[in-house]
Amino acid sequence: MISAYLEVFSLSGTMWVLLGTVVGILIGSIPGLSGAMVIALALPMTYYMQATDALILLVAMYIGSTTGGLISATLMRMPGTESAIMTTLDGFPMAQRGEPARALGLGVIASFIGGMFAWLVLTTLSPLLSTLAVRFGPYEIFSMTVVALTLIAAISKGSFMNGLLAAALGALFALPGIDPISGSLRLTFNIAELDNGFNLLPVMLGLLVLGQVMIDSGKKSESVIQKASGSKKVIFSAKDFKENLWNFARSSIIGTWIGILPGIGGTTASIASYSVAKGFSKNSSKFGNGCSEGIVAAESANNAGTVGSLVPLITLGIPGSVVTAILLGAMVMHNLNPGPLLFVQNPGVAYTIIAGVLSANLIILVVMWFATPLISRMMYVDKAWLLPPIIIFCFIGAYSVSGRFFDVIAMCGFACLGYILVRAKVPLGPFIIAFILTPMAEENLRSGLVVYGSSYLPLLTRPIPLFFIVISIITAVWAVWSEIGQARKAKL
16 A cells, blocks of 8 residues: 555656546537546547556546536536536636636635545545455346436436437446447448447547537537626635634535435535535525535545546446546456455555545645636636647547447447436446446346356345345335326426
8 A cells, every 4th residue: 555655655656647637628628628628539549558648647637627517617607517516606706706716716725624524435445345355256246337327317407218229228238349248240241340339439539529519510609698707716714714614624525425325426515515504504595696615515425426436437337427437447457456455456556546545635735725717717728629629639539449440430429329318417427437338237147147047036135235135126116106106297
């Protein structure tokens, strides 16, 4: 563990973290761009890097993009990331009344505290969970993948059925190739390039990046109407810290807990934390009008949720969001075994990721504190100038995976599919996660059938699989019931 921290805090490790955080903050501060997009673009560039360097770079981008969203949310009332939506409610009004420096300071410190609290949880909880999870059998792992898919489908944007449809499509596209048990080819349609299935990178580049470029290219450039005036530097006072001490702690706990739960994410964490803070506040009427408590609650929770989402990824190999799915793909690309065995087979990698989170939070604090005035200017860059280089990087990245033109064609096909799904309001998150988890779910289900003599009964008689199956059923029933209730209200 100590060697992992020494590696991360070495000159080379610090440079990778610095690069990742700066790029992540810049992308996160530009409305319309996302952390998922930049990480997907960076993934092919990490192909020939050492696994540890690649992962700390991507993790730093992930955390940096979440933090960067508060800049545009505060100064322009345009959240750079979805998780910064709640920050606009109080950040921008505070900036409009002449206190942008204070609003930014509150957001930066809250992000730092939330991230550091979640890092402590990640440090202490991950090894314990991995020790327990390593004892899981095939049915236990299969049931975990089922609950992850159910949760992400239930909480995704749009209807639960749309989420299930996306997950089903993702699972379908994961099936072509070699059967993991029999070794025979399936669903290849006599196309030799499909013998090993679709590569993960072209799928993600097509769905998350090139598909979004197709959507953005059809939009007119929108001018920013509302901008905050005054100094864009960052300030923070001891009085603000004292007044929001309990808020910092409570919001960090809420954000971390929600982040650990697969499929929920930083946006839900910030909404929940903001609602709780408003309920406990003596000045609840000030929320939405530039209240410091609202900024602290939103930013502490969304950054804590970002780091918290790494707990199930590292310990169980279960991604709870699109970005963590990409990180899981990065591990697979570097021949790592994500999940319970990561701490057993590659403990150095696991602890390097944890150390990278600490380093990223520290560097983000410094970068945001001193570079925010410069970074804030990047928000006004017209996305039309960014789209051509993004397209070029997509094609280079897809071809570089295996040097096959087929991967480029596949990427273009998935870009068209992503475009159609987004237009149809079908979420992409369940698709990506199902595409990654389906091989693991299938392998463990069929291994379980071999172990237990083709019997499905242990799924209901063993306590852990039964627990996860019950959670999946409850989640599905709750999602369907909620949609029925919303439909009834809409008719009234």
